[in-house]
Amino acid sequence: MKSRCVFYLIAIIAFSLTLGTLYNSPIVFMGAIGGLAILALSLKGYPPDDINLEISRESEEVDLYEGRTMWVKIDVVNKGDHLKFLEIKDDLPDRVEVSEGSNHQIIELEKGETKTIKYEIKCPLRGRAEIGPIDVRYIDPLFFYTRSWTAENMLELNILPGIEKIKSVKIRPNYTRNWLGNIQSSNIGIGTEFFSLREYLPGDDIRRINWKATARNLNPITNEYEGERSGDVIIVVDAMKEGNIGTRRDNTMRSSIRAAASLASSILDDRNRVGVIVLGDFLNWVYPGTGREQFYKIMKYLSKSEKGGTWKPSDAKWILKRFFPSRSMIIFISPLIHKDITSTIEDICMREFDVMVISPNPLYIEKKINEDYEPIAERVFNMERENLISELWKYSVVIDWNPYEPLEAALDEVKRYLRRAGI
Amino acid sequence: MNVENLIASMATIIIAISAGLVPTIQSLWFLPLVGGIISVVGLNFEKPDMMDGGILLSIFSFLYIQRNIEPLLINLILALLIFFLLFTILVINRRAIVTSRIKKETVGDRWGEFQKDFELESIISISYTMVSALLVASLGALIALYSPIGLDLTPGQATMIILGLAGAFFLITYLILDIIPKLSEKA
Numbered sequence: 001m002k003s004r005c006v007f008y009l010i011a012i013i014a015f016s017l018t019l020g021t022l023y024n025s026p027i028v029f030m031g032a033i034g035g036l037a038i039l040a041l042s043l044k045g046y047p048p049d050d051i052n053l054e055i056s057r058e059s060e061e062v063d064l065y066e067g068r069t070m071w072v073k074i075d076v077v078n079k080g081d082h083l084k085f086l087e088i089k090d091d092l093p094d095r096v097e098v099s100e101g102s103n104h105q106i107i108e109l110e111k112g113e114t115k116t117i118k119y120e121i122k123c124p125l126r127g128r129a130e131i132g133p134i135d136v137r138y139i140d141p142l143f144f145y146t147r148s149w150t151a152e153n154m155l156e157l158n159i160l161p162g163i164e165k166i167k168s169v170k171i172r173p174n175y176t177r178n179w180l181g182n183i184q185s186s187n188i189g190i191g192t193e194f195f196s197l198r199e200y201l202p203g204d205d206i207r208r209i210n211w212k213a214t215a216r217n218l219n220p221i222t223n224e225y226e227g228e229r230s231g232d233v234i235i236v237v238d239a240m241k242e243g244n245i246g247t248r249r250d251n252t253m254r255s256s257i258r259a260a261a262s263l264a265s266s267i268l269d270d271r272n273r274v275g276v277i278v279l280g281d282f283l284n285w286v287y288p289g290t291g292r293e294q295f296y297k298i299m300k301y302l303s304k305s306e307k308g309g310t311w312k313p314s315d316a317k318w319i320l321k322r323f324f325p326s327r328s329m330i331i332f333i334s335p336l337i338h339k340d341i342t343s344t345i346e347d348i349c350m351r352e353f354d355v356m357v358i359s360p361n362p363l364y365i366e367k368k369i370n371e372d373y374e375p376i377a378e379r380v381f382n383m384e385r386e387n388l389i390s391e392l393w394k395y396s397v398v399i400d401w402n403p404y405e406p407l408e409a410a411l412d413e414v415k416r417y418l419r420r421a422g423i
Numbered sequence: 424m425n426v427e428n429l430i431a432s433m434a435t436i437i438i439a440i441s442a443g444l445v446p447t448i449q450s451l452w453f454l455p456l457v458g459g460i461i462s463v464v465g466l467n468f469e470k471p472d473m474m475d476g477g478i479l480l481s482i483f484s485f486l487y488i489q490r491n492i493e494p495l496l497i498n499l500i501l502a503l504l505i506f507f508l509l510f511t512i513l514v515i516n517r518r519a520i521v522t523s524r525i526k527k528e529t530v531g532d533r534w535g536e537f538q539k540d541f542e543l544e545s546i547i548s549i550s551y552t553m554v555s556a557l558l559v560a561s562l563g564a565l566i567a568l569y570s571p572i573g574l575d576l577t578p579g580q581a582t583m584i585i586l587g588l589a590g591a592f593f594l595i596t597y598l599i600l601d602i603i604p605k606l607s608e609k610a
């Protein structure tokens with residue numbers, strides 16, 4: 001493909017010939033002569049016939065946590081003729097931004113030479129992103145001739161929601177099941193905490209014999225331990241459109257998803273089963289499960305979740321009743337904007353679910369975005385919110401959380417309050 | 424404005440002024456300067472079309488205002504020199520726009536790994552091509568200009584001969600330039 005410069009030259013030559021002939025001026029012909037000379041010599045930069053490039057990426061699919069950085073590497077091998085200048089541009093989606101270097105570079109490649117282009121990206125938004133295709137363009141030194149093509153090498157990024165490590169506060173369901181876990185069950189079973197003593201029975205492990213008690217009784221006595229079990233926790237995230245306050249990068253849904261991911265990680269670490277429902281755009285959920293595989297399943301599900309208006313809070317009741325085990329612990333993460341929230345939580349509690357509400361306070365997000373707000377409006381909003389929260393406290397534990405502060409601190413505060421109140 | 428653009432703008436204005444004054448001062452000497460100013464505005468606002476239009480205006484107006492000067496050897500060489508300088512500045516400014524776009528997309532202090540090489544290499548290549556083209560054009564112009572001397576020809580016939588000779592000369596020059604590097608590569 002010829003660039004505009006070639007057409008400019010042709011225009012100059014035509015103009016010069018016309019004007020020179022009209023005025024019979026040898027000087028004007030210099031334009032045509034000069035133009036022809038440049039055109040003739042520029043042909044040296046015409047794209048070579050044998051352009052054979054092998055373009056590859058270091059990886060094709062990567063999981064990355066929100067806000068983290070990674071290096072993108074592209075190897076370009078020239079198996080054809082020498083390429084004076086090669087412009088390479090890796091297409092980036094709007095979820096991804098360059099944090100070091102550039103995704104757009106011009107390189108020179110000798111025959112058989114390999115060059116690696118690398119740049120660092122940052123992913124501030126969770127979700128799925130595709131990097132690529134790679135636009136390649138040969139350009140000659142005078143920018144006269146170009147040849148473009150596209151390399152369909154894609155890099156798929158699963159940008160997982162960021163996680164806050166919750167170490168000091170343990171969230172434990174009140175009702176435990178028969179699977180092994182970390183929760184003291186107040187029953188005899190497999191565990192590490194001493195529970196009671198009993199007479200030795202044939203078949204008991206010899207390591208469980210309490211030798212001091214045996215010496216005192218002159219009969220073999222065995223230790224019994226408190227069984228450690230696990231429970232089911234279901235995290236319900238309110239991702240409804242009307243409750244989503246903030247910008248694309250900083251909003252209540254982002255805070256809710258981060259909280260859900262952090263809680264899921266912490267609860268799974270305690271060997272409990274965790275399931276997730278997002279009340280957003282799609283009718284989908286993750287059934288309770290345990291282990292690392294479940295963690296990645298939840299993270300991928302959360303990373304793909306989008307806000308929407310298809311679901312209502314009351315739909316959560318139906319899903320929980322139909323598809324999830326009863327007497328599970330429900331952690332409802334919601335900014336508490338939707339009018340049906342109170343009745344929904346009340347209904348869930350009545351179905352023998354143990355409910356905890358974590359509410360990222362939208363006012364903090366709003367205040368950060370918009371400094372010019374009405375103090376009266378803030379007071380009214382706070383009053384309404386306080387009323388709603390006190391109403392919810394009748395049925396569940398409610399954590400009013402400032403999304404710019406660690407979730408662990410908010411959980412710890414409520415846990416301490418519950419301990420003091422003896423609840 | 425970065426240093427590169429400042430230098431390119433100054434060079435454009437100086438060459439545009441020269442185009443109105445060299446080889447001889449003409450009544451419409453300011454026309455190439457107007458083109459130069461338009462081009463500088465286009466360069467600094469990263470508008471390639473405006474930049475190209477300005478330089479083309481300078482070239483066309485230069486050819487037009489210098490149309491009546493005497494066909495002396497010095498005038499021919501100076502006219503060719505100005506023409507090449509104007510066209511070289513067009514190519515260099517286009518390159519400057521491309522590099523500044525890439526620089527804008529680059530994050531961090533480190534200007535792209537290979538871009539320093541590109542900046543240097545492209546300047547060398549442009550200079551080499553333009554100087555070679557100027558030499559070829561000068562030789563071609565001399566041959567073309569003096570070839571019809573002594574012949575009793577009409578202006579139209581003379582033009583045809585001039586073009587024919589110049590064309591043949593360029594073809595030979597190009598073939599030589601094309602074949603010599605290939606032979607040296609094989610050797």
